[in-house]
Amino acid sequence: MDFGQALEALKQGHKVKRAHWGGYWFIAEGAYCGEVVNEEIGLCAQHTMNPMIVACLKDNGGYAPAAPYQGDLLAEDWAIVE
Template sequence: MNFGKAIEKLKQGYKVKRAGWNGKGIFIALKKASKDEAMTHDYIYIDTTGLQTTNSDAPLDRVPWLASQTDMLSEDWELV
């Protein structure tokens, strides 16, 4: 799917990933803001905690994510 459809799926609560991303086990998701948390707006984050790699230095994190132009123009988005 394209990036616009991927964003719509995020808004519906799905996690999405790109087939073309390096490494398996990486996805993005939408975190909804809550009055009980410090963040006051929804944001997209990338989750690499399930990254399948032999690189022991690879970060296994959940951090806020910004799309690259390549990500925004890609047609290889898929549901996790």
């Protein structure tokens, strides 16, 4: 699939990747714990995150904001991750 189709798949809740990638992209959104308010009871201040495309890096390398290169935009080897 091309980048436009991959973007639509992301919007539908799928994870996507390029054929040669070890990681994948997904859309993250919702609430997260911004700062711990009371460690004793595990209370944290909730923050809301706007939807953003996140890259899950290969080999448990963590997460980072996803930013496509021109090659990614023009590629036709995108696939949905099951």
